[in-house]
Amino acid sequence: MADVWIPPMMQKLTGGAKRLEVPGASVRQIVFNLGKNYPDILEHLYDPEDDRLRPEIAVVVDGEVSHLGLMEQVKADSEVHFVPAIAGG
């Protein structure tokens, strides 16, 4: 299962858990499986209107910021982080 790092400001939604093992072969599956146990976290991460991650949030899988968002593939030993989205100059 993927090793999902919970951002500090979301840890109140996971009962203080900082890292969680979450099943899923894509970021979409990770986010929704996370949401099954911690429904409030889904609202933080997922934009239902456009079926995407919230645009102000980026997902980092195995050290690289993903351009694919929910479509990004996740391996069983992947590490997943949610960070604020950034833009370069």
Next chain:
Amino acid sequence: MTTTAPAPEYSVIGTRPIRHDGLDKVIGRAKYAADIQMAGLLSAKILRSPHPHARIKSIDTSKAAALPGVRAVITAADIPAVASDRMQDLGETAVRLRFLSSNVLAGNKVLYKGQAVAAVAATSAHIAEEALSLIKVDYEVLPPALNVLDAMKDGAPLLHEDMLMQEFGQRTTKHSNIANHFRFKKGEPADGFKQADVVVEREFNTAAVHQGYIEPHAATANWNVDGKLTIWCSTQGSFNVRSQVATLLKIPESNVKVIPTEIGGGFGGKLGVYLEPVVALLAKKTGHPVKAIMSRTEVFEGTGPTPGSYMKVKMGANKEGRITAAEVSLMFEAGAFPGSPVNAGAMCALACYNLDNAQVDGYDVVVNKQKTAAYRAPGATHAAMAVESVVDELCENLKMDPIDFRILNGVKQGDRRVDGPAFGKVGFMEVLQAAKNHPHWKTPLTGKNRGRGFAAGFWFNAGGPASCYIAMNPDGTVSLIEGAADIGGTRAAIAMQAAEVLGIPADKVTPTVVDTDSIGYTSLTGGSSVAFKGGLAAYEAAQDLKKQLIERAAKIWETTADNVEFEKGEFKLKPSYERKMTFTELAGRLLTTGGPLAGRASVDARGVGPAFAAVIADVEVDPETGKTQVLRATIVQDAGKAIHPSYVEGQMQGGVAQGIGWALNEEYFFTNQGTMANPTFLDYRMPTALDLPMIDTVIVEVANPGHPFGVRGVGEVPIVPPPAAVANAMKRAIGVRMTDLPMSPGAVLAAIQAKGNGKR
């Protein structure tokens, strides 16, 4: 140049050919956005707000519209209504559409002096300007929030009455000018500070500074009778402009063609749209092409600088020189609308150091100033000014060499940033070693009021989508088509990567940057991404073409492709290698052996390699005037692989030059009424060649495993360390630690005098 591993043998990469676009630019033939001319062209001028904060009660354009020669007047009412809070993904960044729309033409409120309120198209620029004076805007002037700390206070004037503070994606119920607050945390900083023998805590302030690109914004729009819109403009992202204009005007993206002209600098400031939707609306209304060109004052007052900031940094270290804890708070002025680069600043702030206990808080705060825009490694320079100053003070207190301290604490592969992700292969240690071995660092600095400073910096770099087509010409040259605006010599860098694959000299590739109808999607010239992602697209397109060429050679020799070997621009028939054909010979036979050939690729470039840089700066301070002269500056940077070393060096020198300007002189100087008092280059003091020493460069090459040639981005990280390096040098020169930017003569003199009075 320093390399860390035996470099592969390349024929083209690493050489320094003359840039393909050089001649046109040198002789003045290159076309910039303001050069566009066509029959029936009208001139547009923009009416801008005289107030930093006011409600627009009414706008009367009737007298302006009646002026002879005026063809159209528009206001925000001419922009299609935008759904309340919808975010629009615009390639590398996302914006709230109603904010983007209001920044193009203000709706019911103006939020900074200089915000566009109305626009006129007329038969001449003079008539358009006269018409502006006839537009009557009835304002209800409101008290402004002009400073990040003031704007954060309860009871501060609210810029957006309906805006609720967010906490990392979660909307709170608090009405505030704080648009967003987030936190990163690793370990327990409180525990780490208990282990510290030395603790330093400082506060820092930086003024807003502009990118200072030499070419002001300009745009021309023309509608065809079939409803298709063409825009010529100076932009860092033609596809980005297409997306923003189409979204704002509610027309299909395919109906918009954006033609990027040559660009006189951007540095992040030409990612968003300002004039493009305005001239499009005016062109639609008049039935004529319409052009607008900003004055320098409009550029300062009406576009986005990088934010002013307030920062607080506390760091502790033990006697062995290990950092035990760090706490950073960054409060950035987003300007009129949310979206400062505080996110990136927070993620970069402590990225150079492998820390067990650290916390970073970021606050994105709206104030009644220009909506900020990206500027080279957005946010990272601010954060480095604060963190690298405190690190320097730790070194002073511990009596440790600043480079040795960073070698002890610096990040290596596998170490984690405070925000979580672990580094892949990075070259920070190699950068530090190269700096330590450099003659600049080894040569003692002597003389009164002189000091040497050192600072390091980090930037992520970026990848993303890019496209490339390569077509064979009968004479053995190739035409390369790409879609990223060329700001720093990227045509050459991309062409050279294709040339390397094809085994031909760089001057046999003719690269052209084309419009949005002529190439597949290509993301912004930003994030130090173009040599990386555009180079990858060129590499793949060249591989595609090479494969086809081998197949054609095989067809000519009546054999199969696996019997043909291609090496250094020559096709050879295996196994005897007696039959050979050069690239040029095969090019000449294509049309009679099966037709023309072209390679193509569209990629979503991954495998980005982050960058580290370090700067050594020597300064001399005149204690009577406070003027600081940078005597010597050296930058060491990990480029991964320098495709064209001259352009990498140019980026490094340019970044340091801008960083020194930011350190010593540049600032948006605001009056208490929220007016920028220095909106010209006469008063906004950017460094000239006379102000700067020759900036020495050391390119370190720790290959990025995510790119076939090892490329990392180079354009942004060189601006990150200079302000801190200069501040650290000034501490040694005058014994005063400067914590506010700019460290202008007046500020330095005041600090020296305060020290004399025992106040510092």
